[in-house]
Amino acid sequence: MTVRVILVDDHPVVLAGLAALLDGVPDFELAGQARSASQALALVRERGPGVVVLDMGLPGMNGVALAERIFEAAPETRIVMLTHFEDPGHVQNALRTGIRGYVLKSSPGDKVIQAIKTVQGGGLYIDSELEEFRSEWVRRQAQRCVRDSAPPPAGALSHREAQVLRLAATGHSNKEIARRIGLGVKSVETYRYRACKKLLLHSRLDIIRYGAEQGWFLVPQDVD
Numbered sequence: 001m002t003v004r005v006i007l008v009d010d011h012p013v014v015l016a017g018l019a020a021l022l023d024g025v026p027d028f029e030l031a032g033q034a035r036s037a038s039q040a041l042a043l044v045r046e047r048g049p050g051v052v053v054l055d056m057g058l059p060g061m062n063g064v065a066l067a068e069r070i071f072e073a074a075p076e077t078r079i080v081m082l083t084h085f086e087d088p089g090h091v092q093n094a095l096r097t098g099i100r101g102y103v104l105k106s107s108p109g110d111k112v113i114q115a116i117k118t119v120q121g122g123g124l125y126i127d128s129e130l131e132e133f134r135s136e137w138v139r140r141q142a143q144r145c146v147r148d149s150a151p152p153p154a155g156a157l158s159h160r161e162a163q164v165l166r167l168a169a170t171g172h173s174n175k176e177i178a179r180r181i182g183l184g185v186k187s188v189e190t191y192r193y194r195a196c197k198k199l200l201l202h203s204r205l206d207i208i209r210y211g212a213e214q215g216w217f218l219v220p221q222d223v224d
Helices: 012-022 037-047 063-073 088-097 109-120 128-148 159-169 174-181 185-199 204-213
Strands: 003-008 028-034 051-055 078-083 101-104
Touching: 003 012, 003 037, 003 109, 012 028, 012 109, 028 037, 037 051, 037 063, 051 063, 051 109, 063 078, 063 088, 063 204, 078 109, 088 101, 088 204, 101 109, 101 128, 159 174, 159 185, 159 204, 174 185, 185 204
Parallel strands: 003 028, 003 051, 051 078, 078 101
Antiparallel strands: none
């Protein structure tokens, strides 16, 4: 399956380098390049990419704010953030927004490729240079797994509701979920609606944030 990728950075040299990096990678298609938030949104609406590689420090609108606009325009899009910022606050803010990949600009280019592949597959990619943050994230995931193994409280999600919501949070459309778990699209829509109603989730972004809080995104070990 071909992954359509849009690159967003206000520096032409960076865009050229990223485009050269993607060139020749099997199953990757460069769907467009943008140097501003407005150009990026127009390209996303026009070309429907699977993944957007996004600079954190765009002039006029920071990358996190632009990511929220992209999710509103194209909810199924995955985003990889490319940035100089290494502090945990920036990483956490990005993940809460629903961004799936976080790669430092100082890292080798193959990490960008790995991040794109990971987020396209529904996972979460955090640069290995941020090892302290990654370790803490994994620790919290383990704690949540223990917590989630306890009997569910009254009013909790049913098995199907939780299954559908988890797949939705990790980027699957209703049609994809239906094929994956062997239900009709209407049934998936019903389970998704019930889950969102119980949890007071009102948008696609709310679902992604809830998934991040629940530790539903995996952190694979990348190769340096």
